[in-house]
Amino acid sequence: MAKLTEKKMELMKKLSNSNGVISALAIDQRGSLKKMMANSGRENVEEALEAFKVHISKELTPYSSSILLDPEYGWKAAEERDANSGLLVAYEETGYDASEPGRLPDLLPLWSAKRLKEKGADGVKFLLYYDIDESAEINEQKHAFVERIGSECVAEDIPFYLEILSYDAKNDDVKSEAYAKVKPRKVIEAMKVFSDDRFNVDVLKVEVPVNMAFVDGYTDGPVVYTKEEAASYFKQQSDVSDIPFIFLSAGVSAELFQETLLFAKEAGSTFNGVLCGRATWKDSVNVFAEHGSEKTVEWLQSQGRKNIEELNAVIDKTATPWWNQKVTI
Template sequence: MGISTSPGVWRGLKATSSNSNRFSILAFDQRGNYRRMLPPDASYETAAQIKRDVVVALAPYVDAVLLDPIYGLAAALDMPGDTGLLMAIEKTGYAGNPTERRVDFMDGWTINKIKRLGASAVKLLVYYHPEAGTAGEVEETVRSISAQCRQYDLPLFVEPLLYSLNDAVPESSAEFAAQRPELALETARRLGGLGVDVLKLEFPVDVRHEPDRAVWQRACEALTEASPVPWVLLSAGVDYDVFREQVEVACAAGASGFLGGRAIWKEAITLSPEERARFLRETAAARLESLREIVERSARPWSDYFDSPAATEDWFLSYQQMP
């Protein structure tokens, strides 16, 4: 028996995946990181236009696009209607201090508005460490957002980003790299059981410190075993060649696809409009085609995890109305 699901969640997952129920999704919900890629004097209009240009050029090569409400509306309005739309609910960054991080939200941005916009799914990013003093609070936030998504019958993708509890041990260090695989497993176990539909996860091995693909494979297989729901791989800003290799390993080990951003499009941001259009057309599109081929060949369908809703004669009588 799989996980029971509702008609809206099932439809949302179908709308954000391929016909084979695998995910090839473009992420461009970056805000703070994105602004830092632009010239300091770049206007809001420029930032929104570049995001729109990237998304419109690349949306035909993916199943769905993840956007933000700050710079993403023009992109959402102009991308193809048959491309699924995910919207980020969280505020960029985090509240609290670096070793006890909390989720922060934007004033005036709600699940209700994401539903009204016509989005197919919600994405929630959380900074998480299973042993942090704020872990319970973050878990309760995930439960709360999950419950709100259920009210509006939208699937929820949760993106946990691991962090160090010791200022002297940065996330890029060999010491934290040694902790990462087990932290990734415990994070998937805990957060995947809180009403989440899909986990958007970091690669469970820091490849800067561990080059052995056999180790990568075992770590990804363990992650698939630990996660109670489908998981997709995020790109974390690595270079494309690294991300492609990670996607290949992750999908062979049971991931259901990718939800990648900067690894695909980051070089385009600082180019002239003409150079940007050429890069997107010739390079970024080819990257997505290659990644999608890997996904369709190797990834595990998300439908392996879920039972489709029962299509009975009177199903609509018990179907919950929106608030």
């Protein structure tokens, strides 16, 4: 992992709670959130997107150690966050070019790690789609890309959070039974690759290693993993890297995400927190689109707060401090 300088250590603490656990709120969605807004009938989608992020930030950051925003629509929301909440900022272009193979990444052209830091970011986040089994020609491009960002963050003395979304180049349906069978390898091996010191990653933001919808006892449909098999994958994932790692919610329900964290803890995973987005605020999108700001604020102050406080209670029981990892200083 990247060497934690005194400045990086200070910023890592700003992004986590007093126990060294990262309980971060993600609202850096752009393309997917625009679609959610448009499908809900909202007009002036870009203005609505910016306003919605402000509501999320203002109402929910009092209960989060930090918030992840984007530099395209998120700066007003950043200004409205709680004074004790750290700021992570996304560096990638949203989505990927589906017409080209490899889901190759790209950066926002008007931003750099230096500019994000100057604007007030406490950490830089980059999302990478990665298939361990894709061609070396494609994956080497991705390796070089991450190396560049890691080097930027070293130069700017700012934490680098790498978000890895696994996929199968031969199967677009990541929710399918077929993908569930290969997901543990895809997730675990990707973590292993980007734990190498050459990438200078400070925190890995990753998926859980199984699709819980196919775990015995968590599904009424086909079973891909017994509970024992699923638990072994969580333990393997935890053991494959010395870098602090946190789980993303991947859009599952708040209840299932909380159950998953409890399962991970029981399996022996030493994850260091979460960066949770849609599981917390997803249902407020329709409220905002159909009823406006006042009703949205009411929802966030009641159900939104309930979702995040319940999640925090689970995190308190399950996550371990990031400084327990083999952090180099």
